[in-house]
Amino acid sequence: MKKKVYFKTFGCRTNLFDSQVMMQNLQDFEVTENEDEADVVVVNSCTVTNGADTTVRSYVNHVEKSIGAKVFLTGCGAHTKGENLFENKKVFGVFGQSEKKRINTLLKENIPFYELGDLNFVDDAVVEEFIGKSRAFIKIQEGCNFRCNYCIIPYVRGDARSLDEKRILEQVYRLATNGFGEFILTGTNVGSYGTGEGTNIARLMKKMSQIRGVRRIRVGSLEPIQVNDEFKEILDEPWLERHLHVALQHTSPAMLKFMNRRNRYESDLKLFDMLADKGFALGTDFIVGHPGESEALWREGIQNIKRLPLTHVHAFTYSKRDGTPSASMKEEVNGAVAKERLHELTSIIDEKNLEFRKAFKGELDVLIESQKEDGLYYGLDQHFNKVIVESDEDLSGNWVTCKDYTVKDEYNYAQI
Numbered sequence: 327m328k329k330k331v332y333f334k335t336f337g338c339r340t341n342l343f344d345s346q347v348m349m350q351n352l353q354d355f356e357v358t359e360n361e362d363e364a365d366v367v368v369v370n371s372c373t374v375t376n377g378a379d380t381t382v383r384s385y386v387n388h389v390e391k392s393i394g395a396k397v398f399l400t401g402c403g404a405h406t407k408g409e410n411l412f413e414n415k416k417v418f419g420v421f422g423q424s425e426k427k428r429i430n431t432l433l434k435e436n437i438p439f440y441e442l443g444d445l446n447f448v449d450d451a452v453v454e455e456f457i458g459k460s461r462a463f464i465k466i467q468e469g470c471n472f473r474c475n476y477c478i479i480p481y482v483r484g485d486a487r488s489l490d491e492k493r494i495l496e497q498v499y500r501l502a503t504n505g506f507g508e509f510i511l512t513g514t515n516v517g518s519y520g521t522g523e524g525t526n527i528a529r530l531m532k533k534m535s536q537i538r539g540v541r542r543i544r545v546g547s548l549e550p551i552q553v554n555d556e557f558k559e560i561l562d563e564p565w566l567e568r569h570l571h572v573a574l575q576h577t578s579p580a581m582l583k584f585m586n587r588r589n590r591y592e593s594d595l596k597l598f599d600m601l602a603d604k605g606f607a608l609g610t611d612f613i614v615g616h617p618g619e620s621e622a623l624w625r626e627g628i629q630n631i632k633r634l635p636l637t638h639v640h641a642f643t644y645s646k647r648d649g650t651p652s653a654s655m656k657e658e659v660n661g662a663v664a665k666e667r668l669h670e671l672t673s674i675i676d677e678k679n680l681e682f683r684k685a686f687k688g689e690l691d692v693l694i695e696s697q698k699e700d701g702l703y704y705g706l707d708q709h710f711n712k713v714i715v716e717s718d719e720d721l722s723g724n725w726v727t728c729k730d731y732t733v734k735d736e737y738n739y740a741q742i
């Protein structure tokens with residue numbers, strides 16, 4: 327009887343890809359999606375905030391108390407919290423992302439181990455499928471050369487480096503052959519793909535679009551400076567999603583300096599206006615409550631947000647991350663005030679999203695991702711907006727075109 331392994335994946339899409347690679351490299355074990363029957367639990371951790379660390383720790387405690395399975399820790403948290411969890415015998419083994427393809431051997435170890443491996447390894451894994459997914463996450467890059475003051479990622483994912491182009495195209499070819507039509511490019515700083523290697527993300531996407539079966543390409547996230555002239559050349563391509571996520575993190579010039587961000591508000595505004603004129607839905611990242619965010623700078627930030635043609639936002643309240651420059655900055659923002667500001671920001675963007683969906687008069691090109699207990703189908707359209715579809719047909723994993731639909735507060739609704 328093969329031992330059963332359950333994967334608990336925290337954090338970003340890059341971790342989703344890494345977990346898929348680990349699942350695929352298990353020969354002498356069986357992957358289970360049922361946590362309770364697991365003999366082994368692999369925790370693919372995130373450490374982007376102190377909160378993320380706490381979540382991982384409480385999950386490890388939960389496994390210890392209620393499942394009793396052997397626990398192995400990997401992911402970014404292995405580099406920050408791994409040693410402590412290992413020394414306290416909370417986990418049997420700790421391994422870095424560079425060791426993930428050896429998982430079949432590592433899980434058979436009888437002696438507890440702590441092996442972080444090489445922080446600057448270049449991934450060469452190719453996956454055949456994405457268990458439980460209708461969209462494929464393609465890791466093209468790893469690490470980051472930016473040094474935003476609040477961020478620990480460059481210290482746990484290493485410097486920016488790109489995966490081999492041939493490998494990536496082979497990856498897409500295999501998944502497209504296996505029926506995947508939508509591909510999400512992922513990495514730590516995706517837009518820095520090809521830096522120092524005489525290529526870039528726009529060239530890669532053009533090559534991907536030539537592969538039979540590739541219908542829609544999404545980019546996980548871009549930095550404003552990465553939307554360069556070559557990227558602007560692909561903006562009208564039919565295979566490029568009509569939504570872009572361009573990370574700003576703040577819109578007050580003074581706050582961008584405190585955060586050591588490379589983007590600048592005035593050029594961000596010009597860029598977003600240009601993209602919106604081309605019909606793109608636009609998302610961004612925003613950290614509320616970073617040290618130094620006085621009431622005056624917050625008001626300035628909100629005024630500037632209102633001028634931006636945004637439709638989506640990943641907004642978080644600042645969370646101190648030990649080991650980052652921001653962690654020792656004074657003028658901290660009160661937690662309750664930060665929460666209020668977060669709510670103020672997300673309400674503005676929700677309103678802008680609704681206006682965008684009401685103003686759009688075209689058809690929705692939807693990839694159905696799941697069917698919920700209520701029997702309705704859930705998917706995302708070309709603008710990365712949620713669409714709920716009612717139908718008697720089985721639409722799971724299908725592409726559907728919605729001509730007639732109703733714009734609801736948080737989603738679009740269609741009957742097919």
Ligand code: SF4
Nearest residue numbers: 470472473474477479
């Ligand atoms: S760009 Fe900034 S926020 Fe993003 S991973 Fe790099 S250092 Fe962190």
